Amino acid sequence: MANSVMSDHSSVEPSLWSGLTAVMKRDLLLAFRQRSDMVNPLFFFVMVIALFPLGVGPEPATLRMLAPGVIWIAALLSTLLSVDSLFRQDFDDGSLELVLLSPQPLFVVALGKVLAHWLITAVPLICVTPVLGIMLFMDGNTLLATLYSLLLGTPILSMISAIGAALTVGLRKGGVLIAVIALPLYVPVLIFGTSAVEAAAMTLPYVGQLAYLGAFLVLALTFAPFAIGAALRISVNTR
Amino acid sequence: MLQTLKRLYHQFGSPRYFYDITGRMLPWLVAAALLLLVPALIYGLGFAPPEKYQGNSYRVIYIHVPAASIAMSGYFMMAVAGVIVLVWRMKMAEMVARAIAPIGASFTFICLVTGAIWGKPTWGTWWVWDARLTSMLILLFLYLGIMALNAAIEQPQAAARATAVLSIVGAVNLPIIKYSVEWWNTLHQPASITMTSSAIDPEMLITLLTSMAGFYCLFAVLVIMATRCEILRREQRSRWVRSLVTEAVDGV
Numbered sequence: 001m002a003n004s005v006m007s008d009h010s011s012v013e014p015s016l017w018s019g020l021t022a023v024m025k026r027d028l029l030l031a032f033r034q035r036s037d038m039v040n041p042l043f044f045f046v047m048v049i050a051l052f053p054l055g056v057g058p059e060p061a062t063l064r065m066l067a068p069g070v071i072w073i074a075a076l077l078s079t080l081l082s083v084d085s086l087f088r089q090d091f092d093d094g095s096l097e098l099v100l101l102s103p104q105p106l107f108v109v110a111l112g113k114v115l116a117h118w119l120i121t122a123v124p125l126i127c128v129t130p131v132l133g134i135m136l137f138m139d140g141n142t143l144l145a146t147l148y149s150l151l152l153g154t155p156i157l158s159m160i161s162a163i164g165a166a167l168t169v170g171l172r173k174g175g176v177l178i179a180v181i182a183l184p185l186y187v188p189v190l191i192f193g194t195s196a197v198e199a200a201a202m203t204l205p206y207v208g209q210l211a212y213l214g215a216f217l218v219l220a221l222t223f224a225p226f227a228i229g230a231a232l233r234i235s236v237n238t239r
Numbered sequence: 240m241l242q243t244l245k246r247l248y249h250q251f252g253s254p255r256y257f258y259d260i261t262g263r264m265l266p267w268l269v270a271a272a273l274l275l276l277v278p279a280l281i282y283g284l285g286f287a288p289p290e291k292y293q294g295n296s297y298r299v300i301y302i303h304v305p306a307a308s309i310a311m312s313g314y315f316m317m318a319v320a321g322v323i324v325l326v327w328r329m330k331m332a333e334m335v336a337r338a339i340a341p342i343g344a345s346f347t348f349i350c351l352v353t354g355a356i357w358g359k360p361t362w363g364t365w366w367v368w369d370a371r372l373t374s375m376l377i378l379l380f381l382y383l384g385i386m387a388l389n390a391a392i393e394q395p396q397a398a399a400r401a402t403a404v405l406s407i408v409g410a411v412n413l414p415i416i417k418y419s420v421e422w423w424n425t426l427h428q429p430a431s432i433t434m435t436s437s438a439i440d441p442e443m444l445i446t447l448l449t450s451m452a453g454f455y456c457l458f459a460v461l462v463i464m465a466t467r468c469e470i471l472r473r474e475q476r477s478r479w480v481r482s483l484v485t486e487a488v489d490g491v
Contacts, residue, residue, distance in 0.1 A: 163408055167401045171391050180387045181405060184380035185412050188419040195423065216415070223411065230325070231404050238397035 019104035023112030024119075030089075031120045041082040041121045042128065048074040049132050060137040067136040068197035071146060075125060076157060076186055080179055082121040083161040086113060087169040087232065096169075097236055106229030111221075114162045114228065115155075122154035138201075145200030149193040152213040159224035160185045166231035170238060188216060252329050254470045255479050261463045268460045275453030283446045290443075296360040299353045301447060305454035306350040310378060313343030313458065317385070318410035321403030331466075333399030334473065336406065337389055338465035342458065344382035351375055370421040377416055381409045395473055 014022075031038050052070050053063055090096040099109050126147060133143040163185075164178040171177065196209035250256045283301035290297040320336035323329050354372065355365045366372065385402050392398035439447075474480045 163404070167388060167405060168391070170397075173391060177387055177391055180380075181384040184377045184384060184416075185408065187377055188412075188415045191419045191423045212419075227404055227408050231401065234397060234400045234404065238392075238394050 013103060016104070016108050019102075019108045020112045020115075023099075023109050024116045027113055027116035028119065031116070037082070037085060038120050038124065041078040042124045044081055045074050045078040045125050046128060046132065048077065049136070053136075064137045064201070067133065067138050067142075068146065068194045068201070070136065071129060071132065071150075072153075072190055072193050072197075075122075075150060075154060076183075076190065078125060079121065079154065079157045079161055080182060083117065083158070083165045083182075084175050084178060086117050086162055086165045087235075088165075088174070091169045091235070096232065100233060100236055106232065107225035110162070110166070110225040110228035110232065114158050114225070117162070118155050118158040122150075122158060126150045126154065141203065142197060142201045145197045145206050148210055149196040149206075149213060152210060152217055153189045153193040156189050156213070156216050156220045157186060159220040159228075160189075163224060163227050163231055166228045166235060168235075169232070170235040189213065192216070248329075252331050254331060254334070254474050255477075257331055258467055258470050261467060265460065265463060268456055268463070272453055272456035272460055275449050275456060277453075279446055279450035279453055283443075283450055287443055287446050288440065293361055296357060299357040301450045302454075303350060303353040303357060304447060305451040306346045306353065307375065308451065309454060309458050310343055310347035310350050310375070313339050313346060314378060314381070314406070314413065315410065317343065318406045321406040321410075324399055324403040325407075330473075333396065333403075334466050334469040335462065336403065337395075337399060338462050338469055340382055340386050340389060340402070342461045342465065344379060344386060346458070347375060347379040347382060351379065370417075370423060373420045373423075374413075374417045377420070378413070381413070385409070 049070055052066065056062055056066060087096060090099070100106065102109075129146060129150060130143055133146060138146065161178060161182045164182040165174070167181065168174040168177045192209045192212045196206040196213070199206040199209060250260075280301060284298050287298070287301075289295050317336050317339045320332040320339070323332035324336060351372070354375070358367070359365050385405055388405055389398050389402050392401055471480055471483075
């Protein structure tokens with residue numbers, strides 16, 4: 001991909017949109033060729049949620065009460081787990097350096113990679129949530145709120161953890177470090193995500209919480225790509 | 240004006256100048272810290288009038304409030320140093336930012352511990368999941384994350400620039416975190432002192448402000464000492480540090 005961008009440079013400058021789609025297409029293709037990256041975070045998500053009833057007991061009332069927190073924390077951890085590999089392969093085989101040299105601004109590349117990562121890891125997770133919600137005895141309205149809040153919240157999680165991944169990509173002990181860096185930054189998303197679901201469980205309106213999540217999403221989409229880009233440049237320069 | 244600022248910037252940007260001038264400032268700062276802190280703490284912990292409802296347990300504010308204030312402004316200073324690192328690549332800002340992190344984390348920890356000690360007699364529990372307590376805990380986590388990243392990257396300049404990005408991201412996030420936890424759950428009383436008015440007795444207020452000034456001096460002393468160590472470590476190959484060390488060795 002990087003090569004084609006480089007050769008295009010002489011004739012006509014590729015548009016931002018073509019840069020974004022090229023990065024996304026490449027990452028999605030790689031993920032579909034190597035499905036374990038896609039499937040493992042999903043398995044992790046399902047397993048963590050399945051372990052909770054074993055830990056706290058199978059009473060429907062308890063599980064219904066814990067469900068929003070459990071689903072959100074499992075989603076958060078599986079994002080964290082999968083994000084470690086977001087830039088690692090590209091960093092190891094050197095293609096990240098070529099991407100940095102390409103005429104596309106870095107934030108476009110960062111945005112493309114994070115969006116692809118979200119499509120690969122978070123969307124399947126949202127798709128299986130209804131099944132898990134039924135297993136945790138959630139009712140229909142609550143389940144719907146969970147889906148909405150995950151739909152708005154998981155891209156923010158991907159953005160934040162991508163900053164952590166970009167900062168630690170050059171280090172051998174990346175995994176735990178990303179968790180230490182990113183987890184405190186997840187707090188607002190977790191609070192508004194779970195409180196939307198809790199409001200729905202009490203049949204209260206939850207549009208307000210979703211609106212806040214939407215605002216955070218806009219903020220993250222606007223600023224995080226720049227932070228990711230700056231972090232990638234630092235990581236690659238000190239290699 | 241601009242010229243003076245520019246000169247100051249270049250002077251303080253040089254590790255050697257920074258080392259010299261802070262070496263001369265340090266005794267004065269230590270003296271100021273001692274002169275402010277010792278009387279303020281003795282008076283505050285021993286002699287200031289007891290509070291109407293809380294009796295003597297309120298006295299912990301003479302440590303708790305300054306520690307909380309330093310914890311937050313320390314983070315802010317670190318973020319500002321981070322901007323300077325990323326924009327102007329100033330070496331001294333890298334060292335100062337690195338020095339602040341563990342000290343700020345310690346003050347955050349002191350704030351949490353003294354808060355717990357105060358909470359036990361007043362609220363009846365060591366800990367509640369209240370907004371301010373939680374956001375302070377998260378501030379501690381942010382500090383710990385920055386320290387972990389700093390420790391993980393070997394090359395000092397890369398470590399400084401990476402932590403600069405992280406501390407700026409954290410500084411953007413802090414108001415959001417603070418606001419969202421407040422929305423989530425709140426029990427802590429609102430601030431009794433603002434810039435223009437105060438709801439507490441002047442005698443307590445003066446003691447508190449003296450203690451605050453003393454703690455800030457202490458913070459400055461600690462940051463400067465840590466920065467000086469960092470200068471010696473990072474500039475160990477330069478001639479002036481070598482001559483400094485050999486002089487010190489010869490002097491003994």
